[in-house]
Amino acid sequence: MHDYSTATAGHFYAVGVGPGAPDLLTLRAARLIGTADVILAPKSAASDDCLALATVQPHLRPERQEIVEHVYRMRRDPAGTAACWRVAAELVAERCRAGKSVVQITLGDPLVYSTSTYLMAQLVNGLLSPDQIHVVSGISAFQAAAALFAAPLTVQEDRLTLMPATDLDAVAAALDRCETLVLYKAGKKIRALADLLESRGLLGVARLVCYAEQNGRQFVSTDLRAAQDGLHGYMATVIIHLGRKEWDRGATPGSPADG
Amino acid sequence: MHDYSTATAGHFYAVGVGPGAPDLLTLRAARLIGTADVILAPKSAASDDCLALATVQPHLRPERQEIVEHVYRMRRDPAGTAACWRVAAELVAERCRAGKSVVQITLGDPLVYSTSTYLMAQLVNGLLSPDQIHVVSGISAFQAAAALFAAPLTVQEDRLTLMPATDLDAVAAALDRCETLVLYKAGKKIRALADLLESRGLLGVARLVCYAEQNGRQFVSTDLRAAQDGLHGYMATVIIHLGRKEWDRGATPGSPADG
Numbered sequence: 001m002h003d004y005s006t007a008t009a010g011h012f013y014a015v016g017v018g019p020g021a022p023d024l025l026t027l028r029a030a031r032l033i034g035t036a037d038v039i040l041a042p043k044s045a046a047s048d049d050c051l052a053l054a055t056v057q058p059h060l061r062p063e064r065q066e067i068v069e070h071v072y073r074m075r076r077d078p079a080g081t082a083a084c085w086r087v088a089a090e091l092v093a094e095r096c097r098a099g100k101s102v103v104q105i106t107l108g109d110p111l112v113y114s115t116s117t118y119l120m121a122q123l124v125n126g127l128l129s130p131d132q133i134h135v136v137s138g139i140s141a142f143q144a145a146a147a148l149f150a151a152p153l154t155v156q157e158d159r160l161t162l163m164p165a166t167d168l169d170a171v172a173a174a175l176d177r178c179e180t181l182v183l184y185k186a187g188k189k190i191r192a193l194a195d196l197l198e199s200r201g202l203l204g205v206a207r208l209v210c211y212a213e214q215n216g217r218q219f220v221s222t223d224l225r226a227a228q229d230g231l232h233g234y235m236a237t238v239i240i241h242l243g244r245k246e247w248d249r250g251a252t253p254g255s256p257a258d259g
Numbered sequence: 260m261h262d263y264s265t266a267t268a269g270h271f272y273a274v275g276v277g278p279g280a281p282d283l284l285t286l287r288a289a290r291l292i293g294t295a296d297v298i299l300a301p302k303s304a305a306s307d308d309c310l311a312l313a314t315v316q317p318h319l320r321p322e323r324q325e326i327v328e329h330v331y332r333m334r335r336d337p338a339g340t341a342a343c344w345r346v347a348a349e350l351v352a353e354r355c356r357a358g359k360s361v362v363q364i365t366l367g368d369p370l371v372y373s374t375s376t377y378l379m380a381q382l383v384n385g386l387l388s389p390d391q392i393h394v395v396s397g398i399s400a401f402q403a404a405a406a407l408f409a410a411p412l413t414v415q416e417d418r419l420t421l422m423p424a425t426d427l428d429a430v431a432a433a434l435d436r437c438e439t440l441v442l443y444k445a446g447k448k449i450r451a452l453a454d455l456l457e458s459r460g461l462l463g464v465a466r467l468v469c470y471a472e473q474n475g476r477q478f479v480s481t482d483l484r485a486a487q488d489g490l491h492g493y494m495a496t497v498i499i500h501l502g503r504k505e506w507d508r509g510a511t512p513g514s515p516a517d518g
Contacts, residue, residue, distance in 0.1 A: 139396045173436075
């Protein structure tokens with residue numbers, strides 16, 4: 001197994017920094033961030049600040065680290081997306097060839113709806129060998145959101161499905177096929193989603209969490225009707241606990257999920 | 260938001276310690292484990308050692324902490340399960356009433372197929388108030404398993420489904436309804452699962468990871484045919500990257516998932 005106690009010269013690390021609270025970083029992430037020569041921080045063109053960078057602030061060593069903010073656009077344009085991340089990937093590869101260690105920081109987990117995917121796709125496309133590329137898992141927003149309610153996501157044979165809320169027909173289909181459904185990017189669809197859930201008698205088992213573990217921004221609600229479309233932006237997570245299986249009642253009497 | 264810098268007197272924390280590597284704990288978990296008065300470590304009756312306890316060893320303060328191992332059986336017996344966890348819950352509640360702070364450590368994430376569910380179900384059943392109960396997310400095995408391959412779990416509109424491999428009919432149905440399927444507890448079904456995947460032409464996109472991030476035990480394979488039933492026990496995770504959507508090829512050319 002790779003030695004993660006310090007960042008290794010010539011290696012790249014996609015590091016998940018969790019949902020935004022500085023103490024929800026893993027020890028491995030903190031050590032790599034503290035010892036890397038280069039920190040790459042992707043920043044959406046739509047936002048003023050880089051939340052991932054703020055999250056890891058206590059571990060940065062700016063006096064001896066190069067900190068690069070890479071601005072990207074969120075768009076449905078495969079060629080444009082690839083070109084944008086190619087620029088960042090070439091910077092990463094150049095630093096690695098020069099014997100530097102590079103950490104890309106990313107909110108949540110680098111493999112769950114993350115910009116790391118685009119960067120790594122370019123890196124393995126002729127720039128770095130797979131053994132120079134490492135991924136360090138982070139707490140994803142759905143985990144942090146569920147933790148706020150202390151309500152189980154899965155028990156025994158439960159199926160958990162995680163998907164974006166962008167296509168409500170797909171959401172409606174998924175409601176029939178799992179015991180817990182987690183929706184990301186639900187901010188702009190809250191009203192239509194509430195209609196769908198009400199028509200299925202499921203409004204009472206849905207919870208909304210926006211900006212989980214982001215200090216001063218966190219918003220939690222068990223009433224989707226009270227939340228307005230767009231108000232809570234991109235980082236809105238809805239957890240729907242369908243709990244249709246008998247063990248849900250049998251094995252966990254009085255569980256938080258029943259409350 | 261609750262202050263997680265130290266464990267608070269009279270409070271209970273279900274703390275995920277990640278897949279087994281000591282450095283995949285979050286900073287929050289490490290601080291709570293280091294400052295709690297009581298550490299409760301569930302231990303399966305079927306195993307000799309408590310892996311969660313070994314994982315957090317560097318943070319324990321045995322000279323001033325009470326460390327309680329709680330032995331449980333894995334069984335389909337709701338009443339027996341409830342009774343077993345009632346005993347542990349009463350101990351937790353008694354310590355909290357005495358002004359102690361209590362941390363239950365659990366592998367992975369406390370809300371994803373975890374014993375914490377059973378303990379918390381008892382705690383909220385008349386023993387503690389919800390505001391005394393906290394959950395600290397941990398890296399789940401599927402995240403650590405995916406990280407070993409640096410292959411994205413979800414991109415753009417992808418649906419991720421997580422379920423146990425115990426019912427292969429349910430697994431077969433799920434294959435049609437998500438872009439990435441993650442199966443837990445796959446150890447005893449590897450051969451039948453390989454047959455199912457082969458019949459769908461999916462053997463080549465399945466990866467097996469056992470004991471991810473457990474030093475000396477980790478086993479990784481892209482050939483399910485080479486793995487024998489039962490050999491890798493309970494902690495076997497299979498990740499099947501169906502990747503049927505066009506963005507999978509368009510937006511991530513040459514991604515690790517294609518390799």
